[in-house]
Amino acid sequence: MTTALIFLPLAGALLVWLLPLPGRASGVLATLIALAEVALFAVAVGRFDFGESLQLVDRQSWFSDLGVSYHVGFFGFSLWLAGLTVVVCAAAIGYATWANRERARAYHGLLLFLTGSIVGVFAAQDLLVFYVFFEAMLIPLYVLIGVWGGERRAFATVKFVVYTMAGSLLMLASIIVFGLSQGTFDLVDSGVSSNDWVFLGFLAAFAVKAPLFPFHGWLVDAYRESPSEVAAILSGVVSKAAVYGLFRIAIAKFPEPVQDFQVPILVAATIGLVYGSLLAFRARDVRSVTAYSSMAQMGLIVMGLFSLNELGINGAILQSVAHGLVSASLFLLAGMLETRTGTSAFARLGGLARGRPDLATVLLVVGIIALAVPGSVSFAGEFLILAGIYAEGWGWAAIGAGAIVLAAMYMLRLISAVLHRSRGEAVRDEALDLRPAELAVVLPLLAALLFLSASPNSITERNFPIQRADVAEAAE
Amino acid sequence: MTQGAWICLLAPLAGAWTITVMGDTISRRTAAWISTLSVFVAFGGALATFVGLLRRSEEERAALTTAWTWLSTGNFEVGLTLLVDPLAATMMLIVSGVGGLIVLYSVGYMDGDDEERRYFAYMSFFVFSMLLLVQAGNFLILLVGWGLVGLASYLLIGFWHERREAVAAAKKAFIMNAFGDATMALAFFVLIWQTGTLEFAGAFEGAELMSSTALNLVALGLLGGAVAKSAQIPLHTWLPDAMEGPTPVSALIHAATMVTAGVYLIVRAHPLFELAPSIQDLAAGLGAITLLVAGLVALVQTDIKRVIAYSTMSQIGYMFLGVGLGAYGSGMFHLMTHAFFKALLFMAAGLVIHHLAGEQDIRRMGGVRRVMPRTYLAFLVGSLALVGIPPLSGFFSKDSILAAALASGGYGAILFVAGLLGALLTGIYTFRLFFVVFLGEPSPLVKQHAQGHDSGHGSGEGPWTMTVPVAVLTLLAIIGGWVQIAGVWHPFGDRLEVVAESLVEPSVVQDYVASAFAVGLGLLGMGIAWAFYAARRRRELPRAAAARNVLEHKLYFDELYDALFYRPAVWIAGIWRRWIEEPLIGGSITGLSLGARRAGGALGEAQSGYLRSYALAIATAVAVLVVVFVAVQ
Structure with missing residues (x-):
């Protein structure tokens, strides 16, 4: 089941590359494959018993003497991350089809390949498998940004490659050392380690991926230069690979180093939260605000994880899903704005609400959920995270709560700058309201957000029984 | 009974959802x-809920009903739970009753606006949020309602979103309230870790075991939320700006319902405040300061809605004073009568504004009585009720708060004096407004709008959808206080005793003394207003220009917050961007990639093509790795 979930999009990528279909048709095919993946995910959820630990396991020995095997499966929390992936990627591929990108077969194939790799990351229960999918996830991103990106795409790609490569190499070294010392690369079979350097190697890769302050140098350029649907996947989903890695590997396998480095990590996460929020508040365009707010949110999520208690960790998982949906929606909306006005700069936007009720409503609702208005799923996530971190010291929670006020400031600023006041110079009368195809892409994400807002417990209750899962036993 | 609560x-919510989803397939009127x-x-x-409660015996007048678990982790669980008890039922009646009248009024007021659908969706959404706030069965759901009313308020203040001031005012209101939400959330974190629950009953029980520091923090956090939402000093500056919204919005959100939520919160969480008496005293003190300051500022305002807005702040100050002293019944009683007469004042003002095609500056008004005699009467009733002249509603409720202050010892005596000064100020600013707008000869503007309106609408003062709610509220402003008469009967307060037992019981004598002083000073204030604004037809208070300047700048609170929070945030963000983000984070990697290119060149030279040199390199690398592994283990 898990294998099918990983390889359906990978096989789909191959199919899209090989079939000599014209542009739109290849997009439609890719979209259908992505939707089939969503359906497959729904079946997986149906088969999943949320009372249990690791499930839907597929395991094939690879190098038995090294203890390497193809070992995949899901915990409750990683199933939700995979669900986020397939939903966001389907929306992104749907939008790419509608936007009619150049060299469509290659483009859509890469997006499908990316989808499969990310699902693989969330399913991996073996460190080498994890590494393979982690790298497989980055390669299509390099190409997608480097070939289809904006004007400064070369610069953005180089930065992205250098940062992620540096992180990946350190992680590879850590994987080798950890695997050899444990006698197995399997995440379920292996025990815990107290080696600080190995821990820091993993941490480096995930800190770049999230990104945590001060490893975020690649962030703004990558988010600004990517095609909007790639930015949506990058910020919404790929950043969550860091969450999975931090929880499944760093916290679960390194209980002692985690304790030792808890405070420095919390400091970095908290700085990232405040720093990202303040820079988002002064950023000058929709994409930069979303990029910096993403960084702030990842800081908050890492705070939740490293509170090392149930409230915080559960909140971090919930917030990962919430932020994934929110951030993807915002980047897709930024793309829709750009196709209408040619810009996402605040100085040239404004007054779009007049006569465009669908655009206004969708952007407003997403923005309000992004600023975590009480009652929204992101509020539920942030509340749990901050309630969790409160146990580690009230100061963390106070700063976190202050950052929520900052979130209100930058999101309301974004909403007003785009929708309200007098009409910006880049806004022409002909700029249309959202088209049905665009609504079809963004409304499912919105519906998911509203559903989860009505019942965030559908995730928190089914995350995984933290006490019972071997993940948490190790973390204790 | 609980079905009634859910329907309510x-x-x-269903209304708001229907209007949003139907979009332009339904007409604006529909x-x-x-x-x-x-x-x-x-x-x-x-x-139905109210009647259902009445049928039950006193002990059984509380019912919890849970739809589903909203959030859970381990032992911590929060349901989407409603609590139905006399306090909730009272608030439900006020919110939906006054709310219904104001939405009906809006049907006339907003007629012709091309975004009416959006307006009405927001109004329904607001009423839903407010009802969620007052019906919430635990602190987290209360915070959800609390946040959603703030959101609805943001949407409605900024309803005319092409006006820069409206957008700015909406943002300001939301952000100041977000601050209040944050302090409440912090209080809840303390409760979670100290008592393990956010259920009202469980938290109150657990709170008795908490340290006094923790209790003070919890109460302070809650008070922060209450002060922000109810526009009390020092978090009050958003309310006057909020008058940028349509007038019915001001009547509903910024007079009758949302801004009084802070009072409701203190009553609802009274066991926590009683365990932190210094914070409860602080609430009363802030109320007293606010009622005086807002009364003073109201003296010099020239915008009809802003005068009423400051009056709202001032009256909520009375409510805070009351509930801060533990006179919960009196505070809630004033909340109710205030909802009647203040909504009435706003809606009557709205009729005037509507009639004068949007003019809000009282210096351009005058003699409105001639053209709008019925509005004049309604406004007179509202003003008299506000000043507290018997037998109108404000008299009974305000005086019961003052009596409670009189019965509360030394601190109460100070508050009592503040309350009396407030009564004097209320008399002056209320009737200054009344005389300037309604009496005298019609101003040129009023004359200009006197013709032409008579043909369009039935009564000449507005369509029936607007005049009927005003008439109903006029009636309520007169008789609304008769449910509680000191020394005669007090069913209103008795019903609430089950939920929140009052800490003070003023004697009948204290009641009458308070009434005599308050009415006397109110009349004196009216007299002063008469002397300055009607008898001599002077529009401005004489001299004291410096004091006026300070008052017109609202005591410079806006400037203070600007200097304390906004500018530093902008400044720090600018510093970080210029000195960290751009050179270090953005630049370091640029340098790095340049370095990489040079290193790449050097490596290119190493690619000699000799197999043995590659083999040597690989062997060296493996050797290094092995050494590393051994060293590490």
């Missing part, structure tokens, strides 16, 4: 009527 809560209907259905549900 969900009807407005949207208006859907919204009105949804709120009146809610009122029906509230009535």
Whole structure:
């Protein structure tokens, strides 16, 4: 089941590359494959018993003497991350089809390949498998940004490659050392380690991926230069690979180093939260605000994880899903704005609400959920995270709560700058309201957000029984 | 009974959802009527709940009902739970009843606006949020309602979103309230870790074991939320700006319901405040300061809505004073009568503004009585009720708060004096407004609008959808206080005793003394206003220009917050961007990639093509790795 979930999009990528279909048709095919993946995910959820630990396991020995095997499966929390992936990627591929990108077969194939790799990351229960999918996830991103990106795409790609490569190499070294010392690369079979350097190697890769302050140098350029649907996947989903890695590997396998480095990590996460929020508040365009707010949110999520208690960790998982949906929606909306006005700069936007009720409503609702208005799923996530971190010291929670006020400031600023006041110079009368195809892409994400807002417990209750899962036993 | 509560809560949500989803497939008028209907259905549900409660014995007048678990982790669990008790039922009746009248009024007021559908969707959404706030069965759901009313308020203040001031005012209101939400959330974190629950009953029980520091923090956090939402000093500056919204919004959100939520919160969480008496005293003190300062500022305002807005702040100050002293019944009683007469004042003012095509500056008004005699009467009733002249509603409720202050010892005596000064100020600013707007000869502007309106609408003062709610509220402003008369009967307060037992019991003598002083000073204030603004037809208070300047700048609170929070945030963000983000984070990697290119060149030279040199390199690398592994293990 898990294998099918990983390889359906990978096989789909191959199919899209090989079939000599014209542009739109290849997009439609890719979209259908992505939707089939969503359906497959729904079946997986149906088969999943949320009372249990690791499930839907597929395991094939690879190098038995090294203890390497193809070992995949899901915990409750990683199933939700995979669900986020397939939903966001389907929306992104749907939008790419509608936007009619150049060299469509290659483009859509890469997006499908990316989808499969990310699902693989969330399913991996073996460190080498994890590494393979982690790298497989980055390669299509390099190409997608480097070939289809904006004007400064070369610069953005180089930065992205250098940062992620540096992180990946350190992680590879850590994987080798950890695997050899444990006698197995399997995440379920292996025990815990107290080696600080190995821990820091993993941490480096995930800190770049999230990104945590001060490893975020690649962030703004990558988010600004990517095609909007790639930015949506990058910020919404790929950043969550860091969450999975931090929880499944760093916290679960390194209980002692985690304790030792808890405070420095919390400091970095908290700085990232405040720093990202303040820079988002002064950023000058929709994409930069979303990029910096993403960084702030990842800081908050890492705070939740490293509170090392149930409230915080559960909140971090919930917030990962919430932020994934929110951030993807915002980047897709930024793309829709750009196709209408040619810009996402605040100085040239404004007054779009007049006569465009669908655009206004969708952007407003997403923005309000992004600023975590009480009652929204992101509020539920942030509340749990901050309630969790409160146990580690009230100061963390106070700063976190202050950052929520900052979130209100930058999101309301974004909403007003785009929708309200007098009409910006880049806004022409002909700029249309959202088209049905665009609504079809963004409304499912919105519906998911509203559903989860009505019942965030559908995730928190089914995350995984933290006490019972071997993940948490190790973390204790 | 609980079905009634759910119908009450969900009807407005259904209304808002229907209008949003139907979009332009329904006419603007249909949207208006859907919204009105949804709120009146809610009122029906509230009535059913109220009657259901009355049928029960006193001990059984509280019912919890949970739809589903909203959030859970381990032992921590929060349900989407409603609590139905006399306090909730009272608030439900006020919110949906006054709300229904104001939405009906909006049908006339907003007629012709091209975004009416959006307006009515927001109004229904607001009523839903407010009902969620007052019906919430635990602190987290209360915070959800608390946040959603703030959101609705943001949407409605900024309803005319092409006006820069409206957008700015909306943002300001939301952000100041977000600050209050944050302090409440912090209080809840303390409760979670100290008592393990956010259920009202469980938290109150657990709180008795908490340290006094923790209790003070919890109460302070809650008070922060209450002060922000109710526009009390020092978090009050958003309310006057909020008058940028349509007038019915001001009547509903910024007079009758949302801004009084802080009072409700203190009553609802009274066991926590009673365990932190210094914070409860602080609440009373802030109320007293606010009622004086707002009364003073109201003296010099020239915008009809802003005068009423400051008056609202001032009156909520009385409520804070009351509940801060533990006179919960009196505070809630004033909340109710205030909802009647203040909504009335706003709506009557709205009739005037509507009639004068949007003019709000009282210096351009005058003699409105000639052209709008019925509005004049309604406004007079509202003003008299506000000043507290018997037998109108404000008299009974305000005086019961003052009596409670009189019965509360030394601290109470100070508050009592503040309350009396406030009564004097109320008399002056209320009748300054009344005389300037309604008496005298019609101003040129009023004359200009006197013709032409008579043909359009039935009564000449507005369509029936506007005049009928004003008439109903006029009646309520007169008789609304008769449910509680000191020394005669007090069913209103008795009903609430089950939920929140009052800490002070003023004697009948204290009641009458307070009444005599308050009415006397109110009349004196009216007299002063008469002397300055009617008898001599002077529009401004004489001299004291410096004091006026300070008052017109609202005591410079805006400037203070600007200097304390906004500018530093902008400044720090600028510093970080210029000195960290751009050179270090953005630049370091640029340098790095340049370095990489040079290193790449060097490596290129190493690619000699000799197999043995590659083999040597690989062997060296493996050797290094092995050494590393051994060293590490």
